[in-house]
Amino acid sequence: MFGDRDRGVKVENRLGLTDCCSGEGSTVKQVLIGLATASVIFVAPSARGQLLSVSNTVDDDMSHLSTEEAMEHLSQNGTCFRCQMSGASFIGITMQGTDLRETDLTFANFNEAFLRQANLGGADMGGAVFTNGYYARPDFRGANLSGADFSGSRLFDANFTNTNLMSANLEAVSLIRANLEGADLRDANLTNALLLNITYDETTRWPTGFTPPPSL
Numbered sequence: 001m002f003g004d005r006d007r008g009v010k011v012e013n014r015l016g017l018t019d020c021c022s023g024e025g026s027t028v029k030q031v032l033i034g035l036a037t038a039s040v041i042f043v044a045p046s047a048r049g050q051l052l053s054v055s056n057t058v059d060d061d062m063s064h065l066s067t068e069e070a071m072e073h074l075s076q077n078g079t080c081f082r083c084q085m086s087g088a089s090f091i092g093i094t095m096q097g098t099d100l101r102e103t104d105l106t107f108a109n110f111n112e113a114f115l116r117q118a119n120l121g122g123a124d125m126g127g128a129v130f131t132n133g134y135y136a137r138p139d140f141r142g143a144n145l146s147g148a149d150f151s152g153s154r155l156f157d158a159n160f161t162n163t164n165l166m167s168a169n170l171e172a173v174s175l176i177r178a179n180l181e182g183a184d185l186r187d188a189n190l191t192n193a194l195l196l197n198i199t200y201d202e203t204t205r206w207p208t209g210f211t212p213p214p215s216l
Contacts, residue, residue, distance in 0.1 A: 061081060063082040063083065067085055067088055070084060070085050070088075078098050081102065082103060085103055086104050086108070088108045089109045090109060091112060091113070092112045092113065093113045094113070095118045097118070097119075098115070098119070099119045101119055101123060105125045106127055106128065107126075107129075108125065108128045110133055111130075112133055114135075115135045115136070117137045117139075118135075120140050121143060122141070122142045125143055125148055126145070128148045130148060130153055131150065132153060134153070134154050135153065135154070137156065137157045137159075139159045141161045141162060142161070142163065143163050144163075145163055146165070146166045147169075148168045148169070149168070149169040150168065151169050151171040151172055155175050156176045157178070158175065159179045160179060160183045161179055161180075162181070163182075165184060165188050166184050168189070169189045171189050172191070173193045174193075175193065175194065175198055176197065179200075180199065183200070183205070184205045185204070187208075189207075195213055198212070199216045200212065200215045
């Protein structure tokens, strides 16, 4: 999506570190269109044009759809609950408020993607690729991200509560205000990772020998 890593810096500067998710100024859709050069935009529907939340999603089980059908459903509706999307390509994609809860996204590729308030709670994303992306308020609660690759990505206000991050590659990742309560990061690669203003508790499991910064 960004073309190069400098494009990611421009996105960060435009939205800002502290107000990237405030929704002030231009509408979110306008911002996304401005950033999404030659990429698909999935904007979840909402009655008043606001961000889609868990409370107004429809839990229609779409596990019967093929991967191709699931992608079409997602492009039309911005949601795909319990879909089968193993190995799907989302390279350079922009997602706004998209609902992919409990979806099979094993080995899916989100390289250089831009996700804002995407709901991936309970999804199986083992071995998925999230490299060099920009993720604002993604919800990974209870998801399986074992062996996933987030190297080089920037994540703001990510919710990793009770998430399986075992053996995940978090090298050179920026985790700003992430919630890691109950997360399992055993054997994860945190080389050169920036953990800033994160939250965790006594149930959070860290790689052997790793000392995290103080929790908020």
